Amino acid sequence: MNYKDMLRADKMPHIWCPGCGHGIILAAFLRAMAAKEVDPDKVVVVSGIGCSARASGYLDFNTLHTTHGRAIAFATGIKLANPELMVVVLTGDGDCAAIGGNHLIHGARRNIDLTVIVFNNSIYGMTSGQYSPLTPHRKKATTAPYGNFDHPFDLVELAKGAGATFVARGATAYPRQLEKVISHGLDHKGFSVIEAVSQCPTYYGRRNKMGSAVDMLHWIKENTSPGGKEEGKIPLGVFVQVQRPEYCSNYYESIESLARGEKGE
Amino acid sequence: MANKKLIQGNEACVEGALAAGVRFFAGYPITPSTEIAEGMAERLPLVGGAFIQMEDEIASIAAAIGASIAGVKAMTATSGPGFSLMQENIGFAAMTEIPVVVVDVCRGGPSTGTPTKGSQSDFMQTRWGTHGDHPVIVLTPSSVQEVYDETIRAFNLAEKYMVPVILLYDEVVGHMREGVVLTKPEEIIERKKPSVKPEDYRPYAAAEDMIPALAPFGTGYRYHITGLSHDETGFPTGNPKAIQGLLERICGKIEANRHDIIKYNAFDVDDAEAVILAFGSPVRTARHVQKEARARGKKVGLFQILTAWPFPHEALQEIYAKTQASFVIPEMTLGQLADEVSKSVPRDKIYSVLRNDGEMITPAQLEEAVRRVLE
Amino acid sequence: MNKNWEVIISGSGGQGAILAGIILAEAALADGYNVIQTQSYGPEARGGASRAEVLISSEALAYPKVQNCNLMVAMTQESLNKYGGMLAPGAILVTDEEIDTSSVPDGVIVHKAPIFATAARLPRPMVANIMVLGIMNTVANVVSPEHLQAAIQARVPAATIQLNMEALAKGIEIGQQLV
Numbered sequence: 079m080n081y082k083d084m085l086r087a088d089k090m091p092h093i094w095c096p097g098c099g100h101g102i103i104l105a106a107f108l109r110a111m112a113a114k115e116v117d118p119d120k121v122v123v124v125s126g127i128g129c130s131a132r133a134s135g136y137l138d139f140n141t142l143h144t145t146h147g148r149a150i151a152f153a154t155g156i157k158l159a160n161p162e163l164m165v166v167v168l169t170g171d172g173d174c175a176a177i178g179g180n181h182l183i184h185g186a187r188r189n190i191d192l193t194v195i196v197f198n199n200s201i202y203g204m205t206s207g208q209y210s211p212l213t214p215h216r217k218k219a220t221t222a223p224y225g226n227f228d229h230p231f232d233l234v235e236l237a238k239g240a241g242a243t244f245v246a247r248g249a250t251a252y253p254r255q256l257e258k259v260i261s262h263g264l265d266h267k268g269f270s271v272i273e274a275v276s277q278c279p280t281y282y283g284r285r286n287k288m289g290s291a292v293d294m295l296h297w298i299k300e301n302t303s304p305g306g307k308e309e310g311k312i313p314l315g316v317f318v319q320v321q322r323p324e325y326c327s328n329y330y331e332s333i334e335s336l337a338r339g340e341k342g343e
Numbered sequence: 344m345a346n347k348k349l350i351q352g353n354e355a356c357v358e359g360a361l362a363a364g365v366r367f368f369a370g371y372p373i374t375p376s377t378e379i380a381e382g383m384a385e386r387l388p389l390v391g392g393a394f395i396q397m398e399d400e401i402a403s404i405a406a407a408i409g410a411s412i413a414g415v416k417a418m419t420a421t422s423g424p425g426f427s428l429m430q431e432n433i434g435f436a437a438m439t440e441i442p443v444v445v446v447d448v449c450r451g452g453p454s455t456g457t458p459t460k461g462s463q464s465d466f467m468q469t470r471w472g473t474h475g476d477h478p479v480i481v482l483t484p485s486s487v488q489e490v491y492d493e494t495i496r497a498f499n500l501a502e503k504y505m506v507p508v509i510l511l512y513d514e515v516v517g518h519m520r521e522g523v524v525l526t527k528p529e530e531i532i533e534r535k536k537p538s539v540k541p542e543d544y545r546p547y548a549a550a551e552d553m554i555p556a557l558a559p560f561g562t563g564y565r566y567h568i569t570g571l572s573h574d575e576t577g578f579p580t581g582n583p584k585a586i587q588g589l590l591e592r593i594c595g596k597i598e599a600n601r602h603d604i605i606k607y608n609a610f611d612v613d614d615a616e617a618v619i620l621a622f623g624s625p626v627r628t629a630r631h632v633q634k635e636a637r638a639r640g641k642k643v644g645l646f647q648i649l650t651a652w653p654f655p656h657e658a659l660q661e662i663y664a665k666t667q668a669s670f671v672i673p674e675m676t677l678g679q680l681a682d683e684v685s686k687s688v689p690r691d692k693i694y695s696v697l698r699n700d701g702e703m704i705t706p707a708q709l710e711e712a713v714r715r716v717l718e
Numbered sequence: 719m720n721k722n723w724e725v726i727i728s729g730s731g732g733q734g735a736i737l738a739g740i741i742l743a744e745a746a747l748a749d750g751y752n753v754i755q756t757q758s759y760g761p762e763a764r765g766g767a768s769r770a771e772v773l774i775s776s777e778a779l780a781y782p783k784v785q786n787c788n789l790m791v792a793m794t795q796e797s798l799n800k801y802g803g804m805l806a807p808g809a810i811l812v813t814d815e816e817i818d819t820s821s822v823p824d825g826v827i828v829h830k831a832p833i834f835a836t837a838a839r840l841p842r843p844m845v846a847n848i849m850v851l852g853i854m855n856t857v858a859n860v861v862s863p864e865h866l867q868a869a870i871q872a873r874v875p876a877a878t879i880q881l882n883m884e885a886l887a888k889g890i891e892i893g894q895q896l897v
Contacts, residue, residue, distance in 0.1 A: 089578065119561065119562075119563045119565060120561055122560050122561070124409075134567070135567055135569070135578060135579070138565055139565055140560035140561065140565050140566070141565075141566075141567045141568070142409075142412060142560075142567075142568045142569075143567065143568065143569035143570065143571065144405065144570065145405070145431050145432055145435050145570055148401060148402070148405040148432065151397065151401065151402035151403075151405035151406050151409070152405045152406065152408060152409040152412075153409060154369075154395070154397075154402070154405075154406045154409065155367070155369060155405065155406030155407060155408065155409025155410040155411075155412075155413070155417070156409040156410065156412060156413045156560065157409075158367070158393045158395060158406070158410065159366075159367050159393060159409065159410035159411075159413035159414070159415040159417070160413040160414070160415070160559075160560070160561055162561065163560065163561050180398050180399060180402070181398065181402055184397070184398040184402070329393065332388075333388035333389075333391065336388050336389060337388070337389060337390075337391060347747055349740070349743055349744045349747050349753065349755070459759055515756065515782065518756065518757060519754060519755070519756050519782055520740060520743055520753075520754070520755040520756075521753065521754050522747045522752070522753060624782070627780050627781050627782050628780075628781050630780035630781075631780040631781035634780070703781075703782075703783055705783075705785075706781055706785065
């Protein structure tokens with residue numbers, strides 16, 4: 079399937095700003111999907127609120143644009159009600175790590191088969207530049223005019239700690255690697271978290287004097303390590319890939335024996 | 344005598360939901376509703392359904408709505424504090440027209456309030472808890488049998504009108520045990536299916552009845568659901584006409600069907616000089632007092648509300664026009680119900696019996712009020 | 719026969735007062751009467767006064783709470799102090815022999831029995847609530863003994879049925895000595 083066929087062409091142009099990294103992430107996701115044998119009728123894309131969340135509307139799948147932070151909770155209901163569906167959550171750093179942080183860790187703990195792609199641009203873009211739980215310390219935002227007093231989460235470590243069975247990080251500066259880790263995440267049976275480091279030239283970049291979108295891409299290139307080994311750089315790659323019983327499979331297999339009258343202890 | 348089972352109100356809710364075809368429950372424990380989650384955890388796996396205890400009430404209703412979008416009858420149950428947390432997503436279900444049943448077993452509030460005792464003070468929250476103009480249906484049983492019957496009706500109305508339905512009853516009703524007949528429902532309503540091919544599908548292009556045919560995800564109709572104001576295609580719109588049209592339709596589909604949704608019981612109201620009006624456990628006190636008053640030759644009637652929202656104003660206006668009766672309103676709030684009644688009955692004909700201390704309104708308390716009104 | 723019982727079974731949280739109330743209600747329902755069982759308890763699962771109320775009537779019931787209590791079981795001093803005032807004239811009170819009943823209103827028929835001393839000699843004293851049901855039903859003749867027995871069997875954990883049947887038999891025996 080050509081990835082362009084998975085887009086709702088009539089919804090273009092998208093609302094993202096010139097230079098925004100979200101289009102690169104979406105394209106990486108679509109290329110990964112295009113390489114798979116999937117029936118678009120059986121794909122559900124769930125999003126919350128924010129710039130990232132608008133991605134769902136551009137995709138020709140079953141798409142659900144929910145309330146702020148709650149995409150994983152809605153997706154949990156869909157997946158558990160119909161495990162045959164492939165359920166993907168597109169979310170942002172604010173949506174997923176702040177207001178939706180609780181759902182992220184509990185989704186990971188359950189190991190329910192969802193693929194969560196976190197568009198991390200270090201800022202709340204939709205509401206014009208407030209700091210998020212992934213905004214670095216001392217960086218500026220409209221709600222951090224003197225520099226951010228908070229310290230950020232490391233989303234990869236958070237997902238690992240919560241028990242996600244697939245954890246990876248990619249970046250817009252390395253779109254092929256991003257596509258690859260998303261593809262692995264989609265294939266993984268269990269809770270997959272892929273952080274996609276992105277750039278927001280309009281709010282984060284401008285306020286922190288990081289230059290143009292191209293300058294920001296250069297910054298990402300210089301400050302991330304695609305091999306994950308370089309000292310002092312943000313590691314990219316796959317960090318966790320383990321098999322653990324998946325929530326829905328385990329649930330339905332367990333209740334099947336109950337229905338046969340073998341009461342569990 | 345029919346085969347009666349001694350069960351609790353909350354257990355009757357579980358039985359009613361199963362009889363109506365529920366196959367998904369997501370919830371978070373909270374007194375005094377927890378027996379519903381416990382009952383579902385035990386029963387749903389045995390019928391191949393899904394039970395999940397979520398991390399909080401926000402996630403619980405989100406998961407229930409998600410399951411409904413996948414085409415499964417879904418519900419959650421909670422009490423005041425959890426009900427407050429659910430409000431945003433109740434609005435999401437109203438806006439996106441996803442059927443879901445929410446049970447609020449009401450305890451004393453505000454805040455943590457009185458967890459183990461009854462109250463009715465979520466009455467207005469069931470109607471206006473979420474932001475924005477929105478439709479909602481609220482049913483208010485007062486006995487264990489009614490909990491069973493009204494739970495079935497809640498699922499039917501949710502599926503028929505594509506709307507969240509709230510079942511509101513107080514702790515007294517939730518924990519009370521009575522003999523109940525678990526009759527097989529006369530009618531089970533399933534949501535409308537699209538009648539057009541996927542390429543011609545406009546999910547929110549409702550027919551004359553204003554009710555959309557939303558295809559469950561995964562059935563070949565790929566479309567978009569959003570909590571943003573949307574047009575017939577389901578996609579966001581900024582068009583003022585489309586925004587107004589959407590709100591008028593989602594509220595209008597309930598208003599236009601008030602006659603089908605509103606349910607009440609009127610006992611001896613035709614010649615009444617005083618009508619006791621109540622829902623939930625105060626109905627029990629009211630029925631006791633009303634029967635005794637009639638036995639003493641006093642012209643007292645009882646109006647029992649079973650559908651609280653939409654509110655049965657037409658019926659009250661009719662009774663008042665016919666009888667000019669005074670309305671005695673016992674409620675376990677500080678006057679929320681009386682306020683609503685005052686839209687249909689003159690203020691000076693309304694006599695409130697208010698009690699929100701966790702205890703039931705007693706027959707003596709209500710008798711005294713009725714006696715004073717009749718004097 | 720016209721029947722109209724307004725029963726309170728009270729004790730300390732964890733003593734099984736509410737379970738006893740449910741069993742009584744279930745037996746009365748099986749007898750063909752209208753019943754309502756309600757309960758009142760605090761936020762804690764253990765300790766504190768708790769009570770079950772059971773209305774049993776040949777007439778239709780509306781108001782679910784006890785108004786004129788004509789039968790009460792009090793398993794602790796605290797619960798008797800708290801609810802004793804609800805006893806109507808002519809009511810029957812069943813309580814432990816150690817409990818001070820001097821504040822009980824005049825006209826109440828008081829049955830004091832060695833409830834806890836007897837229960838302590840059973841393999842598990844936690845079945846005192848079932849024993850007290852046996853005493854109460856024997857002195858007041860509320861429900862049919864067969865339905866009481868069936869309701870106990872249906873409501874207690876399967877592994878404890880034998881133990882509970884012993885407690886019931888002991889209660890009936892004590893009850894017979896009282897009347």
